[in-house]
Amino acid sequence: MDTEDLRLAVYTSFALTGRAPEFSVLAERFGAGEARSGLRALHEGRHLVLGPGDEVVMAHPFSSVPLGFAVMGAWTLWWGGCAWDSFAMPHLLPGDPEVLVSTRCPGCGAPHAWSVGRDAPPSGNQVAHFLVPVSRMWDDVVRTCGNQRLFCGEACVDEWLARTGNDRGYVMDVSTLWRLARGWYAGRLDRGYRRREPTQAAEYLREAGLRGRFWGLPEE
Known part of the structure; x- marks a missing residue:
């Protein structure tokens, strides 16, 4: 999977709303399997940080959790x-x-x-x-x-x-x-x-x- 559209979807959501996109939204657009594997690839490539359940925790400089x-x-x-x-x-x-x-x-x-x-x-x-x-x-x-x-x-x-x-x-x-x-x-x-x-x-x-x-x- 080319993860660039997925990466941009995550970053655009953070930039416009202050929040990571819901996985259901990504799954509807890209397919659940493709979205999950793509997020993991982006995590491995250090484009974002995943937490439990493949939740997007960070996409620098954005964060979905308070860190001070x-x-x-x-x-x-x-x-x-x-x-x-x-x-x-x-x-x-x-x-x-x-x-x-x-x-x-x-x-x-x-x-x-x-x-x-x-x-x-x-x-x-x-x-x-x-x-x-x-x-x-x-x-x-x-x-x-x-x-x-x-x-x-x-x-x-x-x-x-x-x-x-x-x-x-x-x-x-x-x-x-x-x-x-x-x-x-x-x-x-x-x-x-x-x-x-x-x-x-x-x-x-x-x-x-x-x-x-x-x-x-x-x-x-």
Whole structure:
């Protein structure tokens, strides 16, 4: 089965409604067997993430489950899969050049919100902490995304790490997060989308300002 129509059906549903399409809708359009095998192929190809019963849990940057972020556009409300995905939304959605991203600091519970647009990073002294290094991000994608969070600052990151027993991952400021997010999903709503090759991905990460082994990049 050519899965491109199926992939676009999933992504278009998320983009327009904030929700994954019901399997019954996909089965009616593509046939139940073809839809199920196609979803599994897309999962294996890392175009989406399936949960129990082949439910679509994530189709980055979209999520069907809450992972700490809400993203509000002009007419649609989405779950933001993580800090990275939430900041990517306005760069991907043609009808929403600016969105409101909201969350709570995992360290102290303080609420935060940013108006995130396409032209420049939002202001703010908060920091993003990514727990899982790039080489292991797909071991458990939901856990990875659930631990890409925004904190009040370094002190809240340290408090959360001490409380949870996690080792420190990678910390970046809001501007770096915006640069990371702005072009990462470019073309994902278009027919014929292709994931970046590893060398292209590494160059993109470097241009966003990321460094070091956490991102699979040489130390500088």
